[in-house]
Amino acid sequence: MNTAEVHVVMAGTQNGTMTFPQVVGRLLAVGVESYFVDYLAKNEVVYTADEVLTEPLTLDVPAVADTFSREGIVAAIRGAQADTIRYPEFVKQAAAAGVAGYWAFLSGQKVIYFGRRGEMHIEEFPRK
Numbered sequence: 001m002n003t004a005e006v007h008v009v010m011a012g013t014q015n016g017t018m019t020f021p022q023v024v025g026r027l028l029a030v031g032v033e034s035y036f037v038d039y040l041a042k043n044e045v046v047y048t049a050d051e052v053l054t055e056p057l058t059l060d061v062p063a064v065a066d067t068f069s070r071e072g073i074v075a076a077i078r079g080a081q082a083d084t085i086r087y088p089e090f091v092k093q094a095a096a097a098g099v100a101g102y103w104a105f106l107s108g109q110k111v112i113y114f115g116r117r118g119e120m121h122i123e124e125f126p127r128k
Contacts, residue, residue, distance in 0.1 A: 001051040002030040010044065014059045016086035024125075028106050038101040039064050039094070059088055065098040068115030072097025077123055 009026045012018035018026075027035070031048045038044070039061050046053040076093035079085035085093070094102075094113070102113040109125040 001032075001046070001048050001053060003053060005030045006032065006046055006053060007055075010046075010055060011058070013087050014057065016088045019083055019086070020080055024104075024106055033107045034103060034105045036101065036103045039091070040100050059091060062092055062095045064095045064100050064116065066116065068098035068117070068119035069096075070119075070121050073099050073113050073121050074123075081126060 013023050035046045042057045042061050044055050076090050080090050098115045099113050100116050104111045111123045113121045
């Protein structure tokens with residue numbers, strides 16, 4: 001795994017200088033298949049076919065709301081897709097929507113968002 005490139009992408013994501021499509025493209029280019037973000041543990045796990053990298057989240061993660069709001073996470077996703085919000089704001093909105101974590105399957109082109117009690121929302125990547 002090209003950990004240097006993964007770190008650059010993680011930093012760009014967390015400081016809001018990269019869009020989700022940029023993140024996906026750069027991670028796929030270095031063999032990343034998926035990554036899991038845990039807002040409760042405040043870490044991110046990156047997976048290739050044969051390697052795993054775990055890193056702490058460096059941005060402030062607000063408390064995750066007790067109630068899962070599908071509408072709330074969809075609104076945050078749409079804002080990120082439209083590039084009206086970047087990751088730091090997305091994290092705030094996702095936590096307010098009760099998202100405890102999510103798994104982004106880059107090669108499968110979908111993200112699964114999880115609530116505290118197993119609630120979930122599956123979001124397919126937009127088709128071009």
